[in-house]
Amino acid sequence: MNILLITEQREGKWNPVSFETLAAAQQIAAQTGSQVAAAVIGKGVRGLAQDLTKYQLAEVLLIEHDLLGRYTPDGFSIALRQAIAQSKPDLVLLPHTYQVRDFAPKLAASLGKGMIGDCVGYRHENGRVIFVRQMFQGKTAADVAFSGTPPWFASFQAGAFRGDQIQSGASAAAITPVAVELKPEQIRTKPLELFREAKQAVDLTQAPVLVAVGRGIKAPENIPMAEKLAKLLGGELAASRPICDEGWLPMDRQIGSSGQTVAPKLYLALGISGAIQHVVGMKGSRTIVAINKDQNAPIFEVADYGIVGDIFELIPALIEALEKNKAE
C-alpha cells in the first residue's frame, strides 16, 4: 500500500499535528508493509520539504505554486488532486486541523471518494485497517472501515499519536516536485489577512493550576465561586467553549481546539462533559480532576480523580477545606 501524508504549514511554520500524523503513517506502514510519502504544499516551501528528508520516507512531494501562498480550498484541492494523480496513493492521511476540515472532504469527493475524519487511532485486523473515531461528543467510539476502491482519505486528531516517535531514514529521502497547473480564475474565494482578536489579557499556558468551568456552572452568578476556588489553589480560571460563547468569560479563558492548549500540573474540570474539542486542549495536564453529575461524562475518560456529584455542593466544600487548611 502507498500512503501519502499531507503536511500542514502556515506562513512557513509547521503545524505540529503534521508530525503526529507522520508517526501514525509510519506505524500503519510498518504493520501493513507499506511505504510513506509526505507532501508539502504552499509557496516557497522547499526549505520545509528539506526538513522532512531526514525521516524514513519513500519521497517528499513538493507542491509549490504562486497561488498556493495563502490557503484556499479551491487552490489546495486542485493542486493536491494533481499530486495524487502523480503519486497514486492508496491511503491519504492528514492532520485533523481546521484547514483540513475545510478542504479534505471536498478533495476526496472530487475524486468520488470518502473521508474518515477526526480519528483517534486505528487497528490493523485481518489485513484491514480499521479507523477509530469518537461519536456522540466522545460518549461512544466507532470503528469505521473504508469500502470501495482507493484512494481513501483519513485524518487524525491532535494528540492521537506522538510526534517524537517518527522514524529517521537510513538515507535522505528524495524531493520530487509536482508541476501544478492552477489559474487565478479557478480560485473563487479571496483570503484576506490573518489576525488575532483582542489582546490576550491572561496566559493560561503559564498557570500551574487551572480551574475550568463548563455548562454545569449554569449561570454567570456562579462563576465567582469557581474563581475563588482557583485563587485558593494558586491558579487561574478557565472555561469550555459554551461559557465563552455565552459571554460569561472572555475568549482568552477558553480551553480547547478553538482556544488555548494547556498542560498545567493540576486541571480541575467542573461541570465539563468532555467533548473532544475541549479534551484536545487539556489532556496533556499532569493531574486531571473531574467533577460532574453524570457518571458517564467523557471527561472521566481522561481524569485521574473523579467525583460524581453536584458541583454546587463540591465547590463550597473544597473552598471550605482549603481555607481551613490554610488557617491551620
Add this chain to the structure above:
Amino acid sequence: MKVAVCIKQVPAKDAPLRISESSAWIRETDIGFEMNEPDSFALEEALRLKEKHGGEVVALSMGPERAKQVIKEALAKGADRGLHVSDDKFFLLDPLGSAKSLAAALQKEPFDLILTGLQSDDQGFGQTGVLLAELLGLPHATIIMQIEAQDGRLRVKRELESGWFQWVEVPLPAVLTIQSGINKVRYASLKGIMAAKKKEIVTVARESLGVAHESTERVERIYVPQKTKKTEFITGSAKEAAAQLIEKLRHEARVL
C-alpha cells in the same frame, strides 16, 4: 437573499445513550431529540440575514418522521418553509451519501446561500457543508464567526485555531458552515409558534431523489470507549469527598 439551512435532529444533550444490540447505532426508544446545536446557530444567522436583506429562509432536514420536529421549530422561529427528506435509515449513510441526498433536494430550486452548522453532535463527521459545496459546484468557507453581505458577495470571518481568525471574500451563491457562538439564538415566540402552523413543510422520500451512491465507508460498530486512564473515583458526602480529594492531590499526586 434566499437562504437554505440544513438542520439535523440529534439525541438531546442529556439523553442517556444505550447502544443497540447490533452495535450499529444507539437505541432510539425512550430518548429525547433536539435540534443539533451548531445548526441552531446557522438557523439564527439565516434569520438575521433575512431580516437585514430581505428574502426567504428554507429549513431542510433529513431523517425519519421525528425530524419534522426541528423543521417546525425552525418555522416557529421565523423560517418561511420547510423541506423534509424522509429516510428511516438515515444514520446508515456515509457523509458523502448524506451530502448527495441533501444536494439533490437543494438542486430543485436556486439558493443564494446554503448554511449548515460546523458539525453534528451525534456522528460529528463535520463534512456536510464542504461536501454540499463540492457537489453543487459552489465556493465555500467553514467555521464562520461573522457574515457581512454586500453587492452579491460575502465577507466572512473564518475561525482558525488558537485564537486566530481570517476574513475571506466569498462570491454568491455559496455554502458556509457556522461556528457555535456566532450569535445569540432566539427563542420561538407564541406568535411564531401559531404562525408556523400555517407554514408549509414539503416531504420527499430520499429514495425518490434518484441518488446513485455506493457507500465509501461504513461504521462497523459503536461502543463505549475503553478507558486509557485509570480514574480513581472519590465517594462520600461533599465534605468528605472534598477533604479526600485535597489529601490525594497533596500527598499522592503531589500537585498542591
